[in-house]
Amino acid sequence: MPVRVTADDVARAAGVSRAMVSRAFTAGASVSAGKREHVLRVAQTLGYRPNLIARGLTGQRTGLVAVVAGEISRPYEAWLLEHLVRALTLHGYRPLLLPALRNTNVAEMIDHALAYQVDGAIVAAGSVSRDIADRCRSSGAPLVLIGRVLEKSGADSVCCNNGEGMRLLVERLVKQGRRRIAWLGGSADTFSDQERRQSVEQTLKHYALSIQAQRRGDFSFQSGFNEGLAIMDSGEAIDAIMCANDAMALGVIEALSQRGVLVPDDVAITGFDDVPGAAWGRCPLTTVRNPVNETALEALQLLEARMQAPSSNPQVVRVGVTLVPRESA
Amino acid sequence: MPVRVTADDVARAAGVSRAMVSRAFTAGASVSAGKREHVLRVAQTLGYRPNLIARGLTGQRTGLVAVVAGEISRPYEAWLLEHLVRALTLHGYRPLLLPALRNTNVAEMIDHALAYQVDGAIVAAGSVSRDIADRCRSSGAPLVLIGRVLEKSGADSVCCNNGEGMRLLVERLVKQGRRRIAWLGGSADTFSDQERRQSVEQTLKHYALSIQAQRRGDFSFQSGFNEGLAIMDSGEAIDAIMCANDAMALGVIEALSQRGVLVPDDVAITGFDDVPGAAWGRCPLTTVRNPVNETALEALQLLEARMQAPSSNPQVVRVGVTLVPRESA
């Protein structure tokens, strides 16, 4: 028989009004210090805590923030999620986790979260349509995108500088004398894949080069491994494989090793993200660091700024990347 | 200017009472099919969704489940979390994610979650005291522990068969003729560390053997790497290192390779969990499979069973493990 102690119980026990106990628990409310202390003490002994659901109903804020995350078991997603959840928690928010499962529709999930009166939503996976952004706005819940920007959506975004990152990697390869560069892309229709590939093409063009072979995985280690084998077995003469992210790059290294191809001697390999683990294993990966902590913090900042000023212009924050040269290239 | 459309708006537009629109959205409520359809249609056009916070206040259920997770960027935690979140979501629950940050107290977090009137809590990290279990019970929120069992706590647990797993690994090593076996434990005071070490000692004893060297990491790759180097540099003569989990085992393999020690020729290495990634890399890991999906499903089942029967006897479900022989041992 669960016993919920309510503000009324505390009020009665402390000999004050219900409004007083509410005020005692509200920072900055007008209560005499003595009374607040007394109420808090009584609440303590009764084991009272304000019911946040009831408080949320009053309309101010629930403290809930929806977080749409991708496959958590993938290194980058896990890494980002960890920082996001930490940042939110430290700032007093509670993350409501919405997994972007296969054939699940992000709009549907956001709608559901909105029904919980979340104070905002951070979307780090799946594709977001204007429609969703509109729903959020009309519900008064700011929407912040991570790793994707939606043109004219009215949603704030934070995204790393994909173009710069790939440019740095291409330049390194070119300086090493690599000329026959292959590209292993990630899932089509993703923002990251597009920006990264475009930068590779453009930078190569600047050196009067072009992509020599092109394949596509799905950002997973396994797909990197499979495509790595396929590239080798195709017999195409290449001296470098640039991958759209680290997980695939690690898979490719594994595949080449299995085919007896030496990295970086025969073929150089590059990744993107610098996930924990990029430095370990058979051949430490040359990659570009995607600053997830900064990303998480910026996302939170955008969220809070938007709560203050719901109708200011949407912002796109580009966080900087840095080259991380290791052995693979 | 966010506009929230409420049940009243729908009622007015549909020409019915507010109770009717509530019933239209409640499965199994007594409404004529025609009326329900009509109400639903009107709600649809107005863009109405029941406010789950308000619904939660009525006292039944909020659909919220607290999930206490460890460091998400670690492979096992991420893997488990993924399955947990998927299972909860598919069953209509919303996971409220509570990170077990360093020097944060699980009791505090659970208390906070309870204030959100969560329907239950699943704890897969941190240590849980009887106290917490009691708080949950008195709040009417079932508590389910994963990977830890609390004696006489009244909390249900699901935990893999640690003893069996380590026994299988020891037997394999002994059959290979390994006699000088070292143990690399994880964080002290964790349930997994204790059960696993005990089983190793006990099984070795059965073969008239004992642990030849003992070290302790914190379940992370990095700590495995560090301790791996330390073991080698200590000059102790050993022919196998059993690790309390995969992440450390992978770190050890890395360390030995750096010292020019051959795995498994010179020294065999074993892990525990069979995380994705155990099969990849320099030397595929011989380990034991910790069935996370089954674990997640069982946890959910325990949670729901407990909602039905709050006072039946607490259960400890042991999920089975299987040996996964690969190259490292």
Next chain:
DNA sequence: CTGAAAGCGCTTACAG
């Protein structure tokens, strides 16, 4: 099957 009323546990103007 349907509606009017009471109530869930808070907070916040409104008076004092």
Next chain:
DNA sequence: CTGAAAGCGCTTACAG
């Protein structure tokens, strides 16, 4: 600084 009252948006007995 403090209390009485109204209200947040729902659901659920209670009548009919």
